[in-house]
Amino acid sequence: MAEAVGGVAEITFDTVKIKVPAERWVEIHRQARDDLGLVFFSWLSAVDWTVDVAVGDPPSGEVVDHFEMLTTVADLTEGKRVTFTADLSKDDPVIASLVEVYAGANWHEREAAEMFGIRFEGHPDLTHLYLVDSFIGNPLRKSYPLLSREVKPWPGTVDVEGMPGSAADPTEPSEENPEA
Amino acid sequence: MIADQDLVRHLSETSVSVSLETPDMTLNIGPQHPSTHGVLRLVARVDGERAYDVHPVIGYMHRGYEKLSEVRTYPQITTLVNRIDWVSGYANEVPFIVAAEKLMQLEVPERAQYIRLILTEMARISSHLVFMASYPLELGAATPLFFALRERERVLDLLESVTGGRFHPNFNRIGGVKPAYGSGSQTRKVVQDLPAGFFSETRDAVGHVLGVADEIESLVAGNEIILARTKGIGILPVEVAASYGVSGPNLRASGVAFDLRKVESYLPYDRFDFEIPVGENGDSWDRWWVRLAEIRQSVRIIQQAIDGIPSGPLQAKVPKVIKVPKGETYVRAENPKGEMGYYLVSDGGQGPYRLKIRSASFSNLSILPWILEGVLVPDIIAIMGSLDFVLGDVDR
Numbered sequence: 001m002a003e004a005v006g007g008v009a010e011i012t013f014d015t016v017k018i019k020v021p022a023e024r025w026v027e028i029h030r031q032a033r034d035d036l037g038l039v040f041f042s043w044l045s046a047v048d049w050t051v052d053v054a055v056g057d058p059p060s061g062e063v064v065d066h067f068e069m070l071t072t073v074a075d076l077t078e079g080k081r082v083t084f085t086a087d088l089s090k091d092d093p094v095i096a097s098l099v100e101v102y103a104g105a106n107w108h109e110r111e112a113a114e115m116f117g118i119r120f121e122g123h124p125d126l127t128h129l130y131l132v133d134s135f136i137g138n139p140l141r142k143s144y145p146l147l148s149r150e151v152k153p154w155p156g157t158v159d160v161e162g163m164p165g166s167a168a169d170p171t172e173p174s175e176e177n178p179e180a
Numbered sequence: 181m182i183a184d185q186d187l188v189r190h191l192s193e194t195s196v197s198v199s200l201e202t203p204d205m206t207l208n209i210g211p212q213h214p215s216t217h218g219v220l221r222l223v224a225r226v227d228g229e230r231a232y233d234v235h236p237v238i239g240y241m242h243r244g245y246e247k248l249s250e251v252r253t254y255p256q257i258t259t260l261v262n263r264i265d266w267v268s269g270y271a272n273e274v275p276f277i278v279a280a281e282k283l284m285q286l287e288v289p290e291r292a293q294y295i296r297l298i299l300t301e302m303a304r305i306s307s308h309l310v311f312m313a314s315y316p317l318e319l320g321a322a323t324p325l326f327f328a329l330r331e332r333e334r335v336l337d338l339l340e341s342v343t344g345g346r347f348h349p350n351f352n353r354i355g356g357v358k359p360a361y362g363s364g365s366q367t368r369k370v371v372q373d374l375p376a377g378f379f380s381e382t383r384d385a386v387g388h389v390l391g392v393a394d395e396i397e398s399l400v401a402g403n404e405i406i407l408a409r410t411k412g413i414g415i416l417p418v419e420v421a422a423s424y425g426v427s428g429p430n431l432r433a434s435g436v437a438f439d440l441r442k443v444e445s446y447l448p449y450d451r452f453d454f455e456i457p458v459g460e461n462g463d464s465w466d467r468w469w470v471r472l473a474e475i476r477q478s479v480r481i482i483q484q485a486i487d488g489i490p491s492g493p494l495q496a497k498v499p500k501v502i503k504v505p506k507g508e509t510y511v512r513a514e515n516p517k518g519e520m521g522y523y524l525v526s527d528g529g530q531g532p533y534r535l536k537i538r539s540a541s542f543s544n545l546s547i548l549p550w551i552l553e554g555v556l557v558p559d560i561i562a563i564m565g566s567l568d569f570v571l572g573d574v575d576r
Contacts, residue, residue, distance in 0.1 A: 013282045013509035034560025041425040042512070043538040047525055056250040057529045060506070070523065070536070072510060076422060076436050083510060083523075104424035109547040115246075130239035130575065139247055146251055 015083055022069070022086040026096045029084065032073055032105035033101055042072040044109060046116045046140075050090070054145040065090045071098070071105075076141060085130060088118065097123040113138035184432055192381040207231065209560065211240055218547075218571020224552070224560070231560055234552040236545060241575040247576040249535040253456070254280050254354060254502050257535070261522075262348045264539055265573035268307035268516045270339065270349045271300045275513040276535075277352040278446045282448045283507045286496050290448075292356035294489040295374070298382070298445045299339060299351070300455055301478040301485075305389055306335045307516035308471045308478075311568045312396050315468060319409050324396050331392040334385045341375045354502050356495035373494050379486050386479040393475050400468070410464040413553055414563035417462060424550070425543035428518025434462030440514035447513075452484045464566035471568070517541050517573055541573035 014030045020028045032038040037127060047068040067088040074081035085097045088095060097120040098105035109120045110129040117138035128135060137144055210221040219240035224231040245264065249257045261276045263270035274296055281288060284573045313328035336346045343349030350356055365498075400406055416426065418434045431438065441449040457473030459466025504526040512521030518540030525534040544567050552560055 013507055015194075015508065015510045017508070018290060026191075038426075039419070039422040041423055041543075042519065042521065043425070043523075043536065043543075045523070045536040047534045054248070056531060056533070057527065059527050059533065072521075072523070072538075076418075076431075076438045079440070081510070081512075102423050102425075103420070103550070104426075104543055104546055107542065128239075130242040132239075139244065144247075 005065075016081070017083045017085055019085050019087075020094050022088060023082075025069075025086055026098060026101060029071070029073065029098055029101045032082065032084070036080075036082075037075045037077070038080065040074040040083065041104040042074055044071040044098065044105055044112060046088075046112050046118060048116060048140065048142045049155060050142050053142040055142065058142075065115040067093050069095055069112075069118070072078060073102070092119075093117060094119040096121050099123055104110050114138065117141065135166075156170060207557070211237075218393040218574070220571055220574070222300040222548070222560070222564075223554075224557075226557060226574045229556050230554055231552055231557055232554060234549050234560075236548050238545070238571070238574055241571050244576065245576050246535055246537055247553070249532055251531065253530045254504060254532070258352055259348070259350050261537070262350060263517065263572065264537065264576055265307075265517055265520070265541065265570050266347050267310050267570050268303040268445040269345075269347050270343070270351065271307075271513070271515045272391050272520060273349070275446060275515075275520055276298055276522045276524075277354055278513075279509050279511040279522045280354050280504050280526075282500075282509050283504045283524065283526050284498075284502075285522075286498065288496055290495045291373070291492045292494045292496075293448055294485050295342075295357050295494070296352065297449070298482055298485050299342065299349070300447065301454075301482050302335050302339055302382075304478050305386075305475055306332045306339070306517045308475050309335070309392075309495055311468075311471050315565045316400050316406060317401075317569070318561050319406050321400065321403055321406055324399050325400070325402070327392050327395050331385075331389050334388060338378065338382055338385055341381075342378065342524045353495060353498075356493070358494075367533065379489075382482065382486060386482050388530060389475060390479055393472060397472060407465070409562050410468060410561075410566065412461070412463050412465075413559050414464045414555070414566060415462050416547065416551060420550060421462070421547070424547045426518070426547050427476060427543065428466055428516070428540055429470045430518065430544055430547075432456060433459035433466035435459060438444075440512055440519060443452075444512060444514075446511055449481070451488065452481050454480050464562055467566040501530065503528060504532070512538065515540055517568060517570065518544055537576050539573045539576055541569035541571070542576070545569050545574050 010017045049063045050065045069086045072083045113126050114128045114131050203228045207224045207226045211219045221237040224234045245260050261272045264272045309328040309332040312566050313325040316324045340346045343351035416434050421431050437456045437458045455476045457468050457470045506528045508525045510523045512519050521538040523536035527533040
């Protein structure tokens, strides 16, 4: 199947993943729909590969900063499904819109656009989907902090009282305020 | 006083030059409307009695689970995901847990898989019964609600007796299921895994469900008004449905016999005998009918699963601190609302590097601008209700 569309295939845990060049994104999806019978549009999203993380752990290995675009399309007979992927540069993340091929890509692309800051060329209406119109930033980028974590770190110090006698025991009177 | 003849002449002269024009009106439905099952706003341009350019505004319930799961551990995420589609909370957990197990290459004990399967089907019954209750209500028939919710409560009580929660069970563990609520000390070697009498009560309950399915059918299928308002209304062709990613009962109502329970292996459905109910015309009526038929099939599956449930452990051996090895996978499941899937990217840590949540209602709702184009204003509710979405499942 990978040869048919001209990509590199990898099977990871029952998931067929085909890496394709970003320039041929639309063409390959059209081929998948028309020639391979993958008519069902399941989802589209992206992964932010970077070491510049504000939340969670950075990747363990070395990574090149990039966005990994992902779509999954499927058939409606045997249960075949393929995940297509393409790499986008962080400097100018832009890819052609799939709306012409799969109408359902519309909302998924709007979501990816607001969450990652990816531009979809040819999309009819690339406005915010979930976020309010005035929202600034791309929340699903790894560099975007999680505000609740900024206020209270987690998993950090356990928010229960320490054991009696331990240094973290808040019930022991502190030196500055012996009355407390 | 103008003579009649003069009046007629006057009218005929004026009306030839001016054609009747109705100004377009913008109609807002929601954000709070009983038929939206959450907080959804529709903005439509109304020309006379017809709606055009329907524009759904979503995001009122966006909780950012994809971002949150990047800072949570795998066991903690179970709590998040069963809040996605709260009407069938249990079913949301399964594909996520299966994805993590797949990356860890864990073999889940058969008994645990059967318990998962039974509870998933019970979640499907309860979700479809909510639809059986709310959809006729939206069309003005209040009676089915009482029948459907009464039996749903019986099913939810059983779910609660096993998991401890009616809506948010948080019952699945990576590698199995947790010993049931009230089943005694978890450190003892032999734990009673399901509450006493669960199987006989479940048999009893699904028997009642079959009975109420017949009652609802006679109440609704013989209702002239409902028939008139749903037959031929909101027809969704297969090609359009597939291209928008509409899945589940909505897709099958359009005539495709495609059910992920038959083609994916997230739970041992291949051991059971059940049919895929399929609609003929893809209209609102078929979407109602398919769900009713699915309730009956779920009952069949539950009865067979209870007969065939093996004994054995509930939990595979897992380390105390769960770390999922590096890898990526997509696991999708046939949830009551449609295809629910998780694309899990793990980097070997205690939580995912990225978790993409593919929820059924999101894609099912994205059909609205297409399916509501040019329909009569009262049909908006009839069509929207037939798609059976939950806004928590849309907004995630």
